[in-house]
Amino acid sequence: MNGTGVPTDVLRRVAVAGADDAGGLPVELLGDFLEVLSVAVCEGKPLQRRALHRFRARGEEAAGQGVALRALLDLYLSSAWRLWRELPAVIAAQSDPxxxxxxxxxxxxAVDDAVAELAEGYQLARRTLVRSQVSARREFVDDLLTGGADVVGLLGRASGFGLHLTGPHAVAVVTADRDFTDDSSLVKAVERAVLGSKGDSDALVASKSGNLVVVFAAPDRDAMDHVLHGIRSALGPRTSDDGRVQLQRRTMDGAWQIAVGRPRTTAAGVVASYREALDAHDLAQxxxxxxxxxxxxxxxxxxxxxxxxxxxxxxxxxxxxPLLExxxxxxxxxDTLLAYFAAGRxxxxxxxxxxxxxRAxxxxxxxxxxxxxxxxxxxxDSFALHAAVLGAKLLDWPATPLS
Structure with missing residues (x-):
């Protein structure tokens, strides 16, 4: 027996049963909840502020361990209703209703106050944890694509974000009329398409400088085609008569285009593939x-x-x-030569x-x-002309005089 009026072994049994109800959560997450609750009922007093602060800390602890809020609340509520029948006032109900x-x-x-503090502590901790994870992810993406970080440290951090850079990886860059952001629904749709339902694919999807960047394992051409098909499916069909690629209005208005670099190994290879994709987009423009x-x-x-x-x-x-004449x-x-070669002559x-x-x-x-x-x-002659008109397009000739 302890100061709560409920035997210690009973409190322990109630805690274990409540943990089982909550899917096998650790009993330790209850802390001294049952003892404090028993004392409050026996004394007829509400929970003290000091005790409520401890429950808020338990909520933060559970959030840090990745426990679901629903399961955590189930643990506390299941333990509370099981404790009810063990309280002295309930046992002596016939003599003193x-x-x-x-x-x-x-x-x-008391249960209402405790659960409110528990949930608030949990939610505050989750927001802090999410901000920390987002910041760490953003820092990793920047380091990975710029190549400015320690290679060995970068490889170790990569595994925490689902990448294993020992094999060949390619980088796809999606540009659009409107900037991509990490929290946009379109980015999340691409992530689901690339990572699959289980989210276990060797890939990373993020925004960078307003573009959407996908770093993915590319052991062969089939793997590359599979990822590119997933990106295109998530972006939506093309619906333009003038050759521009249009997003569905339910996601984003405007044109999009995917540029993909060649597969390379190691973190340095990712940087090279990313820069190559950017160069490819620039040339395409x-x-x-x-x-x-x-x-x-x-x-x-x-x-x-x-x-x-x-x-x-x-x-x-x-x-x-001579065409100036x-x-x-x-x-x-x-323009005629460019169109002619693009049409397969x-x-x-x-x-x-x-x-x-x-005839014209x-x-x-x-x-x-x-x-x-x-x-x-x-x-x-055709080869020479084709190279010449491509060069003219790149140098904007004849609008820009040759230097």
């Missing part, structure tokens, strides 16, 4: 490429052109400057894309041959 009424009032108030997915490996030839500006300038000057200048001729499709007649397209191609001496139907 009024004492039972008084005990009930005190107990209900400069070349007016409207495909929903831009793969960096498909743009290697464009990067060669960008990196050797003197050679590209010489190529344009040699092959394309055409009626209307060189720009319509360059199909004259009819080129005409549809440019909203011209087939044929005339322009013939005029290009007359002025440049290059035949678009000759493989060697």
């Amino acid at each position: 009024n004492a039972v009424v008084a005990a009930g009032e005190v107990m209900l108030r 400069r070349l007016s490429l409207n495909s929903p997915v831009i793969d960096a490996r498909d743009l290697l030839v464009y990067r060669v052109l960008v990196n050797d500006r003197p050679a590209v300038t010489d190529l344009i000057s040699t092959l394309l400057t 055409a009626r209307g200048g060189a720009a319509p001729m360059v 199909n004259t009819a499709k080129t005409a549809r894309d440019l909203h011209l007649s087939v 397209v044929t005339y322009r191609l013939d005029r290009i041959r007359e002025l440049t001496g290059q035949n678009v139907n000759d493989p060697n």
